[in-house]
Amino acid sequence: MAALSEEFTVSANEAVHISIVQPGPHDQLVRRHNFHPEFTYPIVGEAEQIFGYKGLDVEIQFAAHNLLPHINISYEKKFETVGTTSALDLNKKFRDFLPPTAFERGFESLVQDDPDAAAWTPPGECVKRYTRGGENYEVWAGSLLGMPMRTLVDNIQILIVSFIEGGQFINLEDVDWTLDRWRVYLTYHKASKPPTPRASPYTFVGYATTYRFYIFQKPAKGHVPISFPFSESITPNKLSSRLRISQFLITPPYQNSGHGSALYQAVYDEAMTDPTILEVTVEDPSEEFDKLRDMNDYETLRPQFEAADIKIDSSALTSLERGRLKRIPTTKLLPLDKLQEIRAKKKIASRQFARMVEMYLLAQIP
Numbered sequence: 001m002a003a004l005s006e007e008f009t010v011s012a013n014e015a016v017h018i019s020i021v022q023p024g025p026h027d028q029l030v031r032r033h034n035f036h037p038e039f040t041y042p043i044v045g046e047a048e049q050i051f052g053y054k055g056l057d058v059e060i061q062f063a064a065h066n067l068l069p070h071i072n073i074s075y076e077k078k079f080e081t082v083g084t085t086s087a088l089d090l091n092k093k094f095r096d097f098l099p100p101t102a103f104e105r106g107f108e109s110l111v112q113d114d115p116d117a118a119a120w121t122p123p124g125e126c127v128k129r130y131t132r133g134g135e136n137y138e139v140w141a142g143s144l145l146g147m148p149m150r151t152l153v154d155n156i157q158i159l160i161v162s163f164i165e166g167g168q169f170i171n172l173e174d175v176d177w178t179l180d181r182w183r184v185y186l187t188y189h190k191a192s193k194p195p196t197p198r199a200s201p202y203t204f205v206g207y208a209t210t211y212r213f214y215i216f217q218k219p220a221k222g223h224v225p226i227s228f229p230f231s232e233s234i235t236p237n238k239l240s241s242r243l244r245i246s247q248f249l250i251t252p253p254y255q256n257s258g259h260g261s262a263l264y265q266a267v268y269d270e271a272m273t274d275p276t277i278l279e280v281t282v283e284d285p286s287e288e289f290d291k292l293r294d295m296n297d298y299e300t301l302r303p304q305f306e307a308a309d310i311k312i313d314s315s316a317l318t319s320l321e322r323g324r325l326k327r328i329p330t331t332k333l334l335p336l337d338k339l340q341e342i343r344a345k346k347k348i349a350s351r352q353f354a355r356m357v358e359m360y361l362l363a364q365i366p
C-alpha cells in the first residue's frame with residue numbers, strides 16, 4: 001500500500017506549471033514563457049504534494065496581454081482511493097484561486113482569434129517607458145475601480161500565492177468601491193513585432209498593487225472636526241495619506257534584470273508627484289524585496305545626505321561625554337532636524353529611513 005501511495009503522489013511544485021501564451025502560426029498557441037510556482041502549499045496543503053495521479057500535468061495558462069486564464073489538467077492514470085485516502089479534487093482546489101472563466105472551454109480559439117488583441121493596451125495609463133537589453137518595456141497604472149483592471153487582477157491573483165510567501169489575495173468582494181484606495185501598476189514588455197499580425201505586442205512582466213491609508217489629522221483648535229461618513233464636499237482622495245505597497249511581483253523569466261527596480265521607481269515617482277501622499281510604506285516585505293527597496297531608497301537618499309553633509313559630529317560633546325560615546329543620545333551626534341527634512345521631502349517611512357541613515361554612516365567609515 002505504501003509503495004502504491006508513493007507511486008501516485010507527485011510534487012505539486014513540479015506537476016504545476018504556469019505558461020504565458022500568445023497566438024502563433026498554424027493556429028497553435030505559442031508558449032512564450034513556462035515556469036513552475038515557488039509555492040503550492042496555499043492550494044494543495046503544507047506538504048506541497050498531490051495524491052492520486054500518475055503522470056500528472058497541471059498547466060495554468062495566461063494570455064500574454066490580457067492575462068485571460070485557463071487551467072489544463074491531464075494525467076496518465078487516476079487512482080480514486082487508496083485505503084482511506086482519496087485523490088485530491090484538483091478542480092475544486094484550483095477553483096478557490098482562479099476565476100470561473102479559467103475552467104471554461106474554448107480558451108485556445110479565444111486567444112488565437114481575438115480580434116481586439118492587436119489594438120489592445122493595458123488598463124490605466126502609461127506612466128513609464130524604459131529599455132533593457134534593447135527591448136522596450138512600459139509601466140501602466142490605474143485604479144482597481146476600473147472593470148478591466150479588476151478583471152485582470154482577479155485573473156492573476158494565483159501568482160501572488162505561488163510566488164510570495166504568505167502572499168494574500170485582495171478580496172475583491174470585500175473592497176470598498178466607494179473609496180478609490182487601490183492603484184495597480186503593471187509592467188509589460190512591448191515587442192516591436194508581435195508573433196503574428198493579429199497578436200498583441202504586449203507581454204506581461206509583473207505587477208504591484210498599492211493601497212492608501214488616509215491620515216486623519218486632529219483638527220486645529222477652533223476648526224470644526226471632519227464628520228463621518230464623509231460629506232460630498234470632502235473627497236477622501238484629497239486627504240493626506242500613506243501609500244502602502246501591498247503586493248509586488250516580477251515573474252521568474254524577467255527577474256534579476258532591473259524590472260523590479262523600474263516598477264518600484266514608477267510607484268515611488270508617482271508618490272513623489274502626489275502632494276497628498278506623505279510617505280511610502282511596504283506591507284510585510286520579503287527579504288528579496290527588502291534588498292530591492294534598500295538599493296533604490298539608498299540611491300535616492302545618498303545625494304541628499306551628501307548635500308546636507310550628514311555625519312556623526314562629536315565636536316559639541318563635553319570631554320566627559322566623549323569618553324562615554326555609547327550613552328550619548330542621537331540628537332547630540334546627528335543633525336536630526338536636517339534628517340527629518342530629508343525624510344519628509346523624500347517620503348521614506350521612518351524605520352526604513354533610519355536604516356538608510358545607518359547604511360550611509362557605516363559607508364563613511366574609512
Ligand code: ACO
Nearest residue numbers: 163247248249250255256257258259260261285286288289
Ligand atoms: N541587469 C541585470 N541585473 C540587474 C539590473 C540590470 N539592468 N538591474 C538590477 N539588477 C540586479 C540588481 O542589482 C539585483 O542584484 P542583487 O540581488 O545582487 O542585489 C537584482 O538584479 C534584483 O534587482 P531587480 O532585477 O531590480 O529585481 P527583480 O526584478 O528581480 O525583482 C523581486 C525582485 C520583486 C523580489 C522579484 O524577485 C520577485 O517578484 N520575487 C518573487 C515574489 C516576491 O518576493 N515579491 C516581493 C514580496 S514583498 C511584497 O509583495 C510587498
